[in-house]
Amino acid sequence: MMSGSGNSSGAASTAGADGRHDDDAALTELLSSLMDYTPTIPDELVEHYLGRSGFNCPDLRLTRLVAVATQKFISDIASDALQHSKARVAAPIKDNKSKQPKDKRLVLTMEDLSKALREYGVNLKHPEYFADSPLTGTDPPTREE
Amino acid sequence: MTYGGGDAAREPQLDSQNTLKPRISTTTNQYGHAVSRISVTQILEATGFEHSYRRPIDALADVLLRYISHVGKLSVSYANMSGRIQCNVFDVILALEEIASVHGFAGQSDPNHSLSSSGVVLDLWRVVGKGREVPFAGSIARFPVTRSRQAETSQDTENEVEWGHIPDWLPSFPDPSTYINNSVSNESSVPRKQMERPHFSFRKFFSVNGSDGFAPIGHTNVERENEIVQRNPYLVPPLPHRERQVSDMTIPSERKAVSVFETFAPVIEASGGEIVEERGVISNKRPAVRFRIGVGTKSMSKMLSLRDTGMKEDLWTVKEEEMDSKKRRAEMILKESMEKPNELAQL
Numbered sequence: 001m002m003s004g005s006g007n008s009s010g011a012a013s014t015a016g017a018d019g020r021h022d023d024d025a026a027l028t029e030l031l032s033s034l035m036d037y038t039p040t041i042p043d044e045l046v047e048h049y050l051g052r053s054g055f056n057c058p059d060l061r062l063t064r065l066v067a068v069a070t071q072k073f074i075s076d077i078a079s080d081a082l083q084h085s086k087a088r089v090a091a092p093i094k095d096n097k098s099k100q101p102k103d104k105r106l107v108l109t110m111e112d113l114s115k116a117l118r119e120y121g122v123n124l125k126h127p128e129y130f131a132d133s134p135l136t137g138t139d140p141p142t143r144e145e
Numbered sequence: 146m147t148y149g150g151g152d153a154a155r156e157p158q159l160d161s162q163n164t165l166k167p168r169i170s171t172t173t174n175q176y177g178h179a180v181s182r183i184s185v186t187q188i189l190e191a192t193g194f195e196h197s198y199r200r201p202i203d204a205l206a207d208v209l210l211r212y213i214s215h216v217g218k219l220s221v222s223y224a225n226m227s228g229r230i231q232c233n234v235f236d237v238i239l240a241l242e243e244i245a246s247v248h249g250f251a252g253q254s255d256p257n258h259s260l261s262s263s264g265v266v267l268d269l270w271r272v273v274g275k276g277r278e279v280p281f282a283g284s285i286a287r288f289p290v291t292r293s294r295q296a297e298t299s300q301d302t303e304n305e306v307e308w309g310h311i312p313d314w315l316p317s318f319p320d321p322s323t324y325i326n327n328s329v330s331n332e333s334s335v336p337r338k339q340m341e342r343p344h345f346s347f348r349k350f351f352s353v354n355g356s357d358g359f360a361p362i363g364h365t366n367v368e369r370e371n372e373i374v375q376r377n378p379y380l381v382p383p384l385p386h387r388e389r390q391v392s393d394m395t396i397p398s399e400r401k402a403v404s405v406f407e408t409f410a411p412v413i414e415a416s417g418g419e420i421v422e423e424r425g426v427i428s429n430k431r432p433a434v435r436f437r438i439g440v441g442t443k444s445m446s447k448m449l450s451l452r453d454t455g456m457k458e459d460l461w462t463v464k465e466e467e468m469d470s471k472k473r474r475a476e477m478i479l480k481e482s483m484e485k486p487n488e489l490a491q492l
Contacts (some may be wrong), residue, residue, distance in 0.1 A: 053217030
């Protein structure tokens, strides 16, 4: 699947054989190291969902490439959400009279996640409440999300 | 890392806070969703989160699956644009660049940048090169798992010729004796065979289920018919005329008209039945219903009773002696009707 020297996409590389070699080095090394690296997302899952989209490729390295790309995507979102969560924890408490100490645990909430996803173009709107129980709308902080 | 709850159930269940859990639609999606949830949890743990609620993990798992599908779709579209049906690495890189173009990557502004050293490739190389791999917890089999077809053991497969160009999943050819007629020439049998090739074998289908009611016409002979008859009583051919002696049906002769009066004789007697004893057979006319017209109007009741007897004489020209006897009878009827109001309608 990987052409050693030619680029079938048609994008022109930098002039000279050395430049071309440098350009391909990153990709070559990436593909060769993919067989040693095990992504967190299993290959069977990625293969199934790629197959559902019409992706047809017998080369396992491409599947691993997509798995690594997906893992990077999710970890970027997670780190952004972590930043938001840390910012919330570090924010000064408005009500100084409260005896509760600020919760130091790092918990992923829908609010942090929706803020992080918005930058990636994913709209995740969590409704405030579902009107399906008598406790709806009462005392939001004590209700679990 | 603590996890907010159990596995997603097929039916909505109530958790401790009385909120409904979301329902996952199909089994394949459910399985893929569950596996991706595990991966998401591992990634979150590697990122630094200690705890999480259930809904953000479900949302991220959904995002993960959508991302994979999106990359696949874009890669396929790039391959198709290049006139190929199989994707290669550059199609994948182009797809990743398109997704990353929203956020931006190194070298995006250069229209002539090399794909091999694209910003996305360098980012991925950074991820892989760090070596902090977190393998998936556990191993999963390839899915979806397709059930293997049961080998057909009917007699048709004995005569099956292995055609290389015909896929196995097509139904087998019908028995040649069903369509090859000895009286017909060979040329006409060939197109018939081709015509019947995709024919669904009802016989085979129903023979599996145990009933032979749909045997093709050309296939039956006398023995097979008897066989069918022995098995299925509903397929017994009708008996020819007079084969079985059946007793003649006796049609009852014309009966005499039932005399209601005979049956109700005791009732009528009790109420003074001399009025109706002249009548033998019920007329076709509907009998009148005796109304309770009131105690004082004796003449009206008398008129009604006289009408029942079918007398056509003018009431007002009846002689006085007859009037007296009839008057007495009318009084009796009245008295009777007052005593037993339920038996007014005697007819």
